[in-house]
Amino acid sequence: MSTIVINTFVTLDGVAQAPGGPEEDRTGGFELGGWTVPLFTEQVGALIGPWHTGAGALLLGRRTYDIFASHWPKVPADHEEAPMAEILTSTPKFVASRGSASLDWENSTQLAGDLPTAVAELKEQDLGEIQVLGSLDLAQTLIRHDLIDEYRLAVFPVVLGSGKRLFGDGAIPSGLELVSTQATDSGVVGMVYRRSGKPTFGSFML
DSSP: OOEEEEEEEEETTSBOSOSSOTTSOOGGGOOOOOTTGGGOOHHHHHHHGGGGTTEEEEEEEHHHHHHHHTTGGGOOTTSTTHHHHHHHHHSOEEEEOSSOOOOOSTTEEEEOSOHHHHHHHHHTSSOSEEEEESOHHHHHHHHHTTOOOEEEEEEESOOOSOSOBSSOTTOOOOOEEEEEEEEOTTSOEEEEEEEOSSOOOOOOOO
C-alpha cells in the first residue's frame, strides 16, 4: 500500500494559491500570486529539495501538470535545476483531469472516473510515496476524503487575507503528529506533520 504526501507552500494565514507567480492561478480574482519568490533563498531550496527525492509517483492537478510540463522537460542538462528536472521527468505522474487529456510529458497517465475512488485505488498499489505538488484544488479534494497521510509545509512569513487555503471548508477533522521543523534565513519554516488518527477534545472551563 502506498502513502500520499502533500508538499506545498503556504502563507501564515493558510493561503496556498499561486505561490509561484501572478498568472499561476487567478481564480476568484486573486491578484496576489508570486508571494514565495522574494523569500525563496538557497536555504529554502535546500529545505524542500529532500522532500521530493523519495517520490515513487506524483499526483498532479491539470493546471499544475501543464505548468510543470511547460518548464521541467526543457531544463538543460547543465542547469542547476537539472537534478530536480530529472526526478520529475522520470517519476510516474498521475494527472487528475476532467475529460480527454493530452499528456505529452513522459511517464504521465490520466486518472479516469471518480477522483476519490481512483486515488483510493492508486493508494492500494505498491508505489511507495505518492506526492502531491501544488495542485491546490486536487489537494482539497483529497483532504475532504481523508486520503492524506503526511503534510510537508513550507510556511512563508506572509499574510494575504484572501485566496484559496490549503485546508478549506469540508476538511475531515484529524489529529496530526509533528515529525520535524526547520527554519531558514528568510523566515520560511518547514514543518512536517503525519496523520495520527482522530482529534481529541477537552475543556479548560471550571
